[in-house]
Amino acid sequence: MKKNPQTALIHAPRKAPQYVSTIQPPLFRASTIIFDNTNALFNRHWTDRYDYSYGTHGTPTTFTLADNIAQLEGGEFCLLAPSGLSAINLVNSCFLSQGDEVWVADNIYGPNMEHLRNLEMRYGITVKVYNPIDVASFQPTEKAKLIWLEAAGSVTLEFPDLNNLVKKAKAHHVLSALDNTWGAGLAFNAFDFGDEHLSVDLTAHALTKYPSGGGDILMGSVVTRDEKLHQQLFRMHALQGISISGDDTAQVQRSLASMQIRYQHQSESTLTLLAWLKQQTEFAQILHPADETSAGHTYWKEICSTEQSAGLVSVIFKPEYHLKDVRHFCDALSLFKLGFSWGGPISLVMLYNLKEMRTLEHTHLQQGLLVRFCIGLEHPQDLIQDIKNALKQLKRQQLE
Ligand SMILES: Cc1ncc(COP(=O)(O)O)c(C=O)c1O
Structure with missing residues (x-):
C-alpha cells in the first residue's frame, strides 16, 4: 500500500542494522516500547529488565551504563537516577518507614541531611548524627534501620572508620549506605574493603562528578550486591517514575572510558x-x-x-x-x-x-x-x- 508522505516519514524503518559495529553502543531514547503482538504485551514481566515495556523501566542504553557503574564499584546491580541527590533520596524513601531511626555522619553531603530532616518532621523518622571518626558515637537502637556513610565526608573530608562502622552496622542489622561519590569506585572497593572483605549494603553515587566529568550532566546511581535490596529499589524507582534521558546516559557512558x-x-x-x-x-x-x-x-x-x-x-x-x-x-x-x-x-x-x-x-x-x-x-x-x-x-x- 502506497502511503502518504507524512505517514511514510513517520513509519520509516526504525531497526538499526545488526551488522554495524561502533565504538559507542547504539543510543535508545524511549518512552513507548513497541510490543510485537498482544502475546508479548500480556506476557511481559516489567520487573525483568530484558522484558522492555516502558521507558521509565529502562532501555538497553540505561542498562548498559548501569552495568558499567555496578562493575566499576564492585557491585552487581545498579539503578540510575536523574541526579546524585535523587539517588540518595531513592534509598531513603525505599528503606525508611515511620518509626525508623536513621544514622547520619555529621559531615554527610548537606542536602542528604536536609532531606532526612524533612522526613523526620513529616513522617516520624528519627535522625541521629554520629561522628564518622568515632565509632562509639554510633549507638543504634532496635529501631535503627539505616546508616549513611561518606568517605571522605563532604567539605571537611574526614575519612570515616569504615571498617568498624560497617561491622557495627552489620552486628545490629542496620543497612549501610555509602555516598561513594568521592571514591567513585576507584579509590577503594565499597563492596570488598578491609582485611575481612567487608562490604556496604548500598552505594549512592553522584555520577554528575567523575563519571560525567564534563560539569554539564546531572545523574546518580544506586548500586548493591544484594538482589533482594535491588528488587525493592527497582520497584520504588518505577513507582516514583524516576527516569533519565537516553542522551545524557550516552554522554556519561562515553566519558567512562577516560x-x-x-x-x-x-x-x-x-x-x-x-x-x-x-x-x-x-x-x-x-x-x-x-x-x-x-x-x-x-x-x-x-x-x-x-x-x-x-x-x-x-x-x-x-x-x-x-x-x-x-x-x-x-x-x-x-x-x-x-x-x-x-x-x-x-x-x-x-x-x-x-x-x-x-x-x-x-x-x-x-x-x-x-x-x-x-x-x-x-x-x-x-x-x-x-x-x-x-x-x-x-x-x-x-x-x-
Ligand atoms: C558527596 C556528594 N553526594 C551527592 C551529591 C549530589 O549530586 P547531584 O549534584 O548530582 O545531585 C553531591 C553534589 O555535590 C556531592 O558532593
Whole structure:
C-alpha cells in the first residue's frame, strides 16, 4: 500500500542494522516500547529488565551504563537516577518507614541531611548524627534501620572508620549506605574493603562528578550486591517514575572510558597543591585525607590506594581573615571558578561557614572560614600561581 508522505516519514524503518559495529553502543531514547503482538504485551514481566515495556523501566542504553557503574564499584546491580541527590533520596524513601531511626555522619553531603530532616518532621523518622571518626558515637537502637556513610565526608573530608562502622552496622542489622561519590569506585572497593572483605549494603553515587566529568550532566546511581535490596529499589524507582534521558546516559557512558585517567590526574594535581598549600601562612588548617594531620588519615590509609584520592582539598583560613577577606580571595581567583560541584575539567572554589554546617562539636577542626578547592584538569602549577596571585591581592587589600 502506497502511503502518504507524512505517514511514510513517520513509519520509516526504525531497526538499526545488526551488522554495524561502533565504538559507542547504539543510543535508545524511549518512552513507548513497541510490543510485537498482544502475546508479548500480556506476557511481559516489567520487573525483568530484558522484558522492555516502558521507558521509565529502562532501555538497553540505561542498562548498559548501569552495568558499567555496578562493575566499576564492585557491585552487581545498579539503578540510575536523574541526579546524585535523587539517588540518595531513592534509598531513603525505599528503606525508611515511620518509626525508623536513621544514622547520619555529621559531615554527610548537606542536602542528604536536609532531606532526612524533612522526613523526620513529616513522617516520624528519627535522625541521629554520629561522628564518622568515632565509632562509639554510633549507638543504634532496635529501631535503627539505616546508616549513611561518606568517605571522605563532604567539605571537611574526614575519612570515616569504615571498617568498624560497617561491622557495627552489620552486628545490629542496620543497612549501610555509602555516598561513594568521592571514591567513585576507584579509590577503594565499597563492596570488598578491609582485611575481612567487608562490604556496604548500598552505594549512592553522584555520577554528575567523575563519571560525567564534563560539569554539564546531572545523574546518580544506586548500586548493591544484594538482589533482594535491588528488587525493592527497582520497584520504588518505577513507582516514583524516576527516569533519565537516553542522551545524557550516552554522554556519561562515553566519558567512562577516560574516567580513571581523569581521576588519577586530578588526584595527583591535588596532592601537588596540598604540598604547596601546607607551606602558606594564611591557613590554619589544610584538609585532605592523604595528609597525616587530617582526621581519619589512618582509616584512609587502611582502605584507599594512595594515588587515588580525588580532586578535593579544603583550607581553613586563620581567624584574622574575616568573611570580606575570604570573599576577596575567592573573587581574586581567575582559573578557579566560583561554583558548586566537582569532577569536571574546570577547577572550582566554594566558601563555607562551618558553624552552620555541623551538628556536633568538633575539636579536630580549627575556627575560621573554610574554602574548598575542586581541582580540574588544568596544569597544577597554573592553579598554584592562581592561588598565589589571589593571596597576594588579599594581603594588598589588608594593607589598604
Ligand atoms: C558527596 C556528594 N553526594 C551527592 C551529591 C549530589 O549530586 P547531584 O549534584 O548530582 O545531585 C553531591 C553534589 O555535590 C556531592 O558532593
